[in-house]
Amino acid sequence: MLELLVFLICGAIMVSGILAVTLKGVLAAAVSGGLATLFAAVCYVLLGAPDVAMTEASIGSGLSTVIFLYAIRRTASTRE
Amino acid sequence: MADTILLLAGVLVFFAIVFTVLRLVLGRTVADRIAAVDLLTVISISMIALYAHVGARFIYLDVALVYGVLSFLAVVATARYLERGL
Numbered sequence: 300m301l302e303l304l305v306f307l308i309c310g311a312i313m314v315s316g317i318l319a320v321t322l323k324g325v326l327a328a329a330v331s332g333g334l335a336t337l338f339a340a341v342c343y344v345l346l347g348a349p350d351v352a353m354t355e356a357s358i359g360s361g362l363s364t365v366i367f368l369y370a371i372r373r374t375a376s377t378r379e
Numbered sequence: 380m381a382d383t384i385l386l387l388a389g390v391l392v393f394f395a396i397v398f399t400v401l402r403l404v405l406g407r408t409v410a411d412r413i414a415a416v417d418l419l420t421v422i423s424i425s426m427i428a429l430y431a432h433v434g435a436r437f438i439y440l441d442v443a444l445v446y447g448v449l450s451f452l453a454v455v456a457t458a459r460y461l462e463r464g465l
Contacts, residue, residue: 301433304426307393311400318404326460327409333453334403334416340446341423345430349442357449364453368460 301345308342325371333364388429395422413457420450 315335322328336359343352399422403415424447431439 301430303393304389304430307396311396314400314404324409326457327406327412330409330412330416330453330457331403334419337416337420337423337450337453341426344427344439344442349439353442353445356446361449361452365456368456372460 305342305345308338308345312338312342325375326368329364329367329371332367333360336360336363385429385433389433392422392426392429409461413454413461416457417451417454420446420454423450 312335315331315338319328319331319335322331336355340352340356340360343349343355396419399415399418403412403419406412406415424443427439427443427446431437431443
């Protein structure tokens with residue numbers, strides 16, 4: 300069951316990365332990029348590195364998405 | 380009996396991730412995608428808790444706790460962004 304979950308998480312990381320590259324809206328792309336790091340944190344837990352997963356979940360999924368949104372807010376001329 | 384319940388929980392987590400990622404890919408508005416991301420964080424916490432029981436590594440419950448405390452931050456920040464806050 301563990302291998303199945305790891306393969307599923309890896310597929311979700313790939314889907315999130317492809318979405319972050321191909322989506323038109325900047326906000327949706329930033330959310331998808333944060334989602335890829337969130338799935339990476341789950342993958343770290345399943346592969347046996349809980350401390351790395353905790354750091355990845357706090358910095359990658361939380362802080363980098365907030366910084367992306369702040370940068371979009373400061374630089375965007377129109378919404379989306 | 381317990382193995383059957385754990386296998387059923389794993390299958391439910393599998394289909395939850397599949398359908399939520401489908402909603403994320405097909406989502407028409409940004410709010411749909413944000414709701415899908417929020418649901419995926421909850422599914423991830425449940426998956427970590429399930430693996431803590433299956434793998435008999437109960438230190439992972441602490442990871443699930445910190446994950447639950449921190450992972451809503453991106454969703455809250457995105458919601459504030461949509462309300463022209465931040």
